[in-house]
Amino acid sequence: MESPEEMPHDTAKILIVDDKPENIDLIMKILEPEGYTLAFATSGSKAIDVTQYFLPDLILMDVMMPPGMDGFETCTQLKSDPLTADIPVVFVTAKNETTAIVEGFHCGGQDYIPKPFRREEVLSRVRTHVQVRLMIRKQARLIDELQKALTHVKTLRGLLPICASCKKVRDDKGYWHQIESYLRTHADLDFTHGICTDCARRLYPDLDLSDFPNGGD
Numbered sequence: 001m002e003s004p005e006e007m008p009h010d011t012a013k014i015l016i017v018d019d020k021p022e023n024i025d026l027i028m029k030i031l032e033p034e035g036y037t038l039a040f041a042t043s044g045s046k047a048i049d050v051t052q053y054f055l056p057d058l059i060l061m062d063v064m065m066p067p068g069m070d071g072f073e074t075c076t077q078l079k080s081d082p083l084t085a086d087i088p089v090v091f092v093t094a095k096n097e098t099t100a101i102v103e104g105f106h107c108g109g110q111d112y113i114p115k116p117f118r119r120e121e122v123l124s125r126v127r128t129h130v131q132v133r134l135m136i137r138k139q140a141r142l143i144d145e146l147q148k149a150l151t152h153v154k155t156l157r158g159l160l161p162i163c164a165s166c167k168k169v170r171d172d173k174g175y176w177h178q179i180e181s182y183l184r185t186h187a188d189l190d191f192t193h194g195i196c197t198d199c200a201r202r203l204y205p206d207l208d209l210s211d212f213p214n215g216g217d
Helices: 021-034 044-054 071-079 098-106 119-154 179-187 197-203
Strands: 013-017 037-041 058-062 089-093 111-114
Touching (some): 013 021, 021 119, 044 058, 044 071, 058 119, 071 098, 111 119
Parallel strands (some): 013 037, 089 111
């Protein structure tokens, strides 16, 4: 699997939500050179509409957006919809009081970026959340493929002879094979490779794994 530094993020989609066009322009100027696909909304209600069809990989959400829904309420509604619930929301706000930060986390936000913007901080936080999002998506695809593989395996035979140590599988002729090779031959499937959270911690100790399933264990 690619390391976080090698992961392509040029196709990652980011939605910027702010009622002030100048703030949207500033964030876009920071992110455009990175190759992200960008969209924007100028209110909470528009953000919900855009999210439904754009399905971003990350949402940068302003907190104060009068009139109408503020960022917290918008985030709450997004998290209540199964279609958008797992999209990470990073709040962008001049409110740096502890209560505001805590409220953002309570309604489902995963991070915050303070105003005035600092280019390197914006890029660093966005990159981290995009990388984790892509890793989670790859992990989900791998789980789906493994589940399909297991369905095929169940049709092969009731019991597979597998080495308790190296996990190789013995075929009908007595030869031992790596399990991937055996399944490709007997179940008409191929593999993509992901990484479990334990290995991710060992290989990438600086990467925030809080968004992984069971990543906090």
